[in-house]
Amino acid sequence: MKYAFLMKTNQEGREVSDCKSFLELMNLEWSERVTKIARTILQKRKYIESKDLPSxxxxxxxxxxxxxxxxxxxxxxxxxxxxxxxxxxxxxxxxxxxxxxxxxxxxxxxxxxxxxxxxxxxxxxxxxxxxxxxxxxxxxxxxxxxxxxxxxxxxxxxxxxxxxxxxxxxxxxxxxxxxxxxxxxxxxxxxxxxxxxxxxxxxxxxxxxxxxxxxxxxxxxxxxxxxxxxxxxxKYQMDWLCRHLGHTKPVHREAYRQMSGLIERVYVTKLMMVQDLNLTGQFKGQSLEDIDLKDIVYGADEQQEGRRVDETLDSVDGIHEDSDCTQDKQSGKRNFSAISSDEEEDKVHAPEKKKRKKMTARQRWTDTEVEELRTYSKTYLDSGITPRRPACLKAKKMSQEKGGEIWRRANLHLIIKKISNMNHK
CATH class of the missing domain: 1.10.443 (hpI Integrase; Chain A)
Known part of the structure; x- marks a missing residue:
């Protein structure tokens, strides 16, 4: 602010030189002496912050x-x-x-x-x-x-x-x-x-x-x-979950998901122990759930205590690793992943010349048609909302299936307009 004031008043001298020197020094050392330290402190707070989830x-x-x-x-x-x-x-x-x-x-x-x-x-x-x-x-x-x-x-x-x-x-x-x-x-x-x-x-x-x-x-x-x-x-079920929550898989993993302490202390610990004791060849091809380290975790002299720990491990036997690393091993399980969510490209049609519409006599709404509208559009009439094209198409389809009358009306706009008038009566 001081430098800006001096520049506006066209002043020169030592004060202007001091301001220039300060700005150059700040550009050189701000990232190291301020920004980096502040970022480090924020990261440290994030690590030690207690992240208690709901009970x-x-x-x-x-x-x-x-x-x-x-x-x-x-x-x-x-x-x-x-x-x-x-x-x-x-x-x-x-x-x-x-x-x-x-x-x-x-x-x-x-x-x-x-x-x-x-x-x-x-x-x-x-x-x-x-x-x-x-x-x-x-x-x-x-x-x-x-x-x-x-x-x-x-x-x-x-x-x-x-x-x-x-x-x-x-x-x-x-x-x-x-x-x-x-x-x-x-x-x-x-x-x-x-x-x-x-x-x-x-x-x-x-x-x-x-x-x-x-x-x-x-x-x-x-x-x-x-x-x-x-x-x-x-991976397909995880994709369903992410779409329901309204975020992507990276956001799901990095921003929302926290590592479970049970997974760390049970399954990741198994993996670490297998590597430390050079047992990789013995358990090759097995999942972390199938690896049994009973003889290593407690010795033969502690069989009674071992049975108690074994029961604890069995109680969480159904728990699995993160879904991105798992595969479906059940044969015959229905696979809904074949249903693609990609939309088809819209077809572009050449513009057609407008034709003059023939004048037609106004068709009055019969009591039967009005009663059908009250039945098929009850939700919209109760809430006072005017339906849109998909809802009217659905009502026409139901009318045709049940042998009604309103499906014969080709102009959807007239149906929408009629329901709007019924809402305002």
Whole structure:
């Protein structure tokens, strides 16, 4: 600042020379004497920083509390804000989503949630087990905007479907004092949304957890990334998990996943001992789970103590290495990796000359058609949202399958316009 002032006033002399010397010295030594030391201190703090993840017992207790509250809470306008916060927290805990992604979910995204399957999914669903089929039919799927603008999924479990329909209902929102201009699924009494962080903390305080301060949206994502090491996830399943969480595999490994102390002290220790005792040839071709170091860990004179340690090792026998290094050894296991997620390139068509449309007489809506719209577009009519093209195409398909009337209308815009008018009556 001093040098800038001297330059503006066109002053010269010793002060200007001192300022130039100081700037040159700073450019030469700043990176060594300040930047490097500061970076080293920050790295050291990161190493010694305690990274406590949420307690599994606390997560279980909080989940049971949320489910019981949603089941027992009376769906009346006086309880609207409580149900609003409980639904938001339940979805965040269930999906391990970032808090900001849950806050800005719109009514349009909720109304466009998917309940049915694509043709490819239906062909794969035939091979599902009974439990997997139940999960498929009992849950719905929303797609919302994630970090960086990428679309991320939000799974809607069975226990939260009714409460979500309640808070999205146009009549309920009006009775609860929510403005009609508020477009968010989790609204406040103004034109914005309730904070997911506040909803989570209220729920944590209500069920009296051991360490409620450990439960945050980021900590829950780290918890999921860390525990995924202990499960036998192949590379395709790990890719599914990363896509659900909304980040890449490098970010998953470097930013979220923490090394499990159990893996270090059990499996990595086995590997180190095999190398130190020159037993590589003896255990060649075996996985870390199959290597038995019982005679080395404790001698023949300590068989009784050895049996106790052996039971401890057996209790964690099902734990596996990180999924990136594992392979699927089970023959006959269904392989869903063949389903490619790459989109086909759009076909570019040459522009066609516009033809004059023939004048047609206006076709009035019959009572049968209106009743069909009320049936197939109930979600949009209840929430006061105007559907888009995919939803109207789906309604037409259902009408054709059931021998209805609206599928005969070729102009989708008229269907959309009719539902919009019904919403504003």
């Amino acid at each position: 599994p017992d606390d997560i279980e207790k909080l989940t049971k509390y949320l489910v019981s509250q949603l089941e027992s809470m009376e769906l009346i306008p006086d309880n609207y804000m409580k149900i609003n916060a409980l639904c938001q927290t339940r979805l965040m805990m269930y999906n391990k989503r970032r808090s900001g992604e849950l806050e800005v979910i719109s009514l349009q995204s909720y109304a466009a949630r998917r309940k049915d399957l694509s043709d490819i999914d239906e062909s794969v669903a035939a091979d599902l087990t009974k439990v997997e089929t139940y999960l498929l039919k009992s849950q719905e799927l929303m797609t919302v905007r994630g970090k960086g603008g990428r679309p991320v999924p939000v799974i809607v479990p069975q226990d939260v479907k009714g409460p979500l329909d309640f808070i999205a209902s146009k009549m309920t929102r009006k009775a609860a004092g929510i403005s009609e201009s508020n477009k968010y699924l989790f609204p406040n009494t103004a034109l914005k949304y309730i904070r997911a962080y506040d909803s989570l903390k209220i729920a944590c305080d209500s069920c009296k957890l051991k360490s409620p301060q450990r439960i945050t949206s980021v900590a829950m994502r780290k918890y999921t990334a860390t525990l995924s090491q202990l499960m036998n996830l192949d």
